[in-house]
Amino acid sequence: MRIDAHQHYWCITRGDYDWITSAIPELYRDFVPSDLIPSLDRHHIDGSIVIQAAPTVEETEYLLSFAGEEESILGVVGWLDIGAENWSKHYHQYRQHYKFKGLRIALQEMEHPEDVLEGQSLRTLQMLAEDRLPLDLLLLPHQLHVAIKLIQAVPGLHAVIDHLAKPNIAAGSWEPWRSEISHISQYPNIYCKLSGMVTEAQHQAWTVDEFEPYITHVLQCFGPDRVMFGSDWPVCLRSASYDEVVNVLQHGIPPHWGDEERSKLFGRNAALFYRLETTHSREGGR
Numbered sequence: 145m146r147i148d149a150h151q152h153y154w155c156i157t158r159g160d161y162d163w164i165t166s167a168i169p170e171l172y173r174d175f176v177p178s179d180l181i182p183s184l185d186r187h188h189i190d191g192s193i194v195i196q197a198a199p200t201v202e203e204t205e206y207l208l209s210f211a212g213e214e215e216s217i218l219g220v221v222g223w224l225d226i227g228a229e230n231w232s233k234h235y236h237q238y239r240q241h242y243k244f245k246g247l248r249i250a251l252q253e254m255e256h257p258e259d260v261l262e263g264q265s266l267r268t269l270q271m272l273a274e275d276r277l278p279l280d281l282l283l284l285p286h287q288l289h290v291a292i293k294l295i296q297a298v299p300g301l302h303a304v305i306d307h308l309a310k311p312n313i314a315a316g317s318w319e320p321w322r323s324e325i326s327h328i329s330q331y332p333n334i335y336c337k338l339s340g341m342v343t344e345a346q347h348q349a350w351t352v353d354e355f356e357p358y359i360t361h362v363l364q365c366f367g368p369d370r371v372m373f374g375s376d377w378p379v380c381l382r383s384a385s386y387d388e389v390v391n392v393l394q395h396g397i398p399p400h401w402g403d404e405e406r407s408k409l410f411g412r413n414a415a416l417f418y419r420l421e422t423t424h425s426r427e428g429g430r
Contacts, residue, residue, distance in 0.1 A: 146407075147218060148192040149414035150280075150306065150339040150374025151180065158206065160198030170381045177214050180377060183386035184216060190411070191218040193374075193418060195280060195306075196248050199223050201234050211243040219245030219418050221280050226268040227259070235272075245418040246278035248306070257283070257290045261297055273300035278418050280337075282306045285317070288324035295331050302333050304417060307340025307376065311358055314346045322361060329365035335417055336366045338393055338409070339374030342384040350383070352395040359396030368405040372414045 154161055155174050164171050184192065194207055194217050204222030211217040222238055224231055224247050238244040249269075251257040259265055272279065281291055281303050288309055295301055305328065311321040328334055341355050363371060375389050384392070397406065414420070 145190045145218075145411045145415055145420075146188055147373075147411040147414040147420075148184065148189050148375050148377075149372040149418075150195055150337050151192045151377045152195055152197045152379065153177065153180075153207065154197050154203075155206070158203070160200045160203045162198075164197075168382065171378060175378045177210075177216055180386075181216055183375075183377070186387070187390055191216045193219045193221060193245065193414060195221045196223040199225075199250065199253065201225075204234075204238065208238070208241045208244060212241065217243060218420050219243050221246040221248050221278070221418075223248060224268075226272075227263065227265040229264065231264075231268050232271075242421075245420070246280060247272070248280035248282060251281065251283040251287045251290060252310075253282075257287050258293075260290070260294055266297060269294070269298050269301065273298045273302065276300070276302050279303040280306050284310050285312070285321040285324070288320070288328060292324070292328055295328070295334060300333065302417075304335040304337055304372065306337050306374075307344070308336060308338065308358060308362055310340065310344055313341060313344040313350070313354055313358060316354075318357075325361065326365050329370075332370075335370040335372060335413065336362050337372045337374045338362060339372075340376040340379070341392060342380050342389055343376070343382055345383060347383040352392050355392050356396045359393065360398070363396075363398065368401065368408050369413060371409050372417065373410045 153175050156164065156172065166172050196204055200223065207220045211220050220243050222244065224234055260269065279302065283291055309321060309325065311317055338359060342350065345354055373393055375386055377386050380389050
């Protein structure tokens with residue numbers, strides 16, 4: 145299967161999305177599967193993993209509510225307040241849905257990211273690790289050291305770094321991102337998504353060559369078995385079209401990578417990481 149391992153849907157009128165305002169006209173509208181499917185078909189992508197975009201149980205329930213009826217949605221990664229005493233109530237509700245595939249932890253949104261290393265949050269993550277639940281980690285380069293401490297505190301964590309941990313591509317920033325990505329890649333349970341790059345570059349004014357050093361570094365660190373393609377659509381529309389996002393990654397893939405490595409990057413790794421049970425191709429994709 146070919147899989148887009150990172151994209152979003154939302155309904156603005158639901159009121160969950162405080163970060164999406166009329167000041168961002170590219171994003172300030174509803175986005176539903178019918179908007180994305182033409183792009184999936186054009187790139188022969190069978191389906192996608194839908195990632196939460198709001199820190200609410202209600203949004204996760206909303207995504208799950210239509211995921212069961214939409215064949216192109218292969219899985220949903222939701223949200224949970226891991227520091228709440230009643231976290232398990234919502235977790236067990238989510239797990240009843242066959243397309244619930246994981247949770248996202250947004251260190252980026254936390255005033256004190258180190259809080260995940262303490263109290264109920266740490267106990268919750270330890271229990272999720274025992275369940276081998278896939279976790280997406282959304283964080284910034286200066287927070288990678290927190291992720292490293294978390295992985296050390298919870299050795300069984302089955303996690304993926306979203307968006308390469310958001311290096312500042314527009315400024316050409318390299319450290320501490322480079323060295324800490326190298327460090328975190330040494331933990332075999334940790335994957336990395338090649339997603340979200342275009343919005344870290346100068347919007348609508350980037351060149352494909354700007355991304356190549358970052359792509360090369362991630363592929364060298366994580367190898368072909370622990371990387372995934374993600375479009376970050378529709379957030380990517382602030383800086384690039386779906387087609388351009390695919391082209392950026394294709395341009396950065398080493399020329400010696402063959403069909404085997406490319407098939408892992410564009411789907412097989414995501415299917416394994418998220419434990420997707422479906423093996424058939426969606427009509428219109430392949």
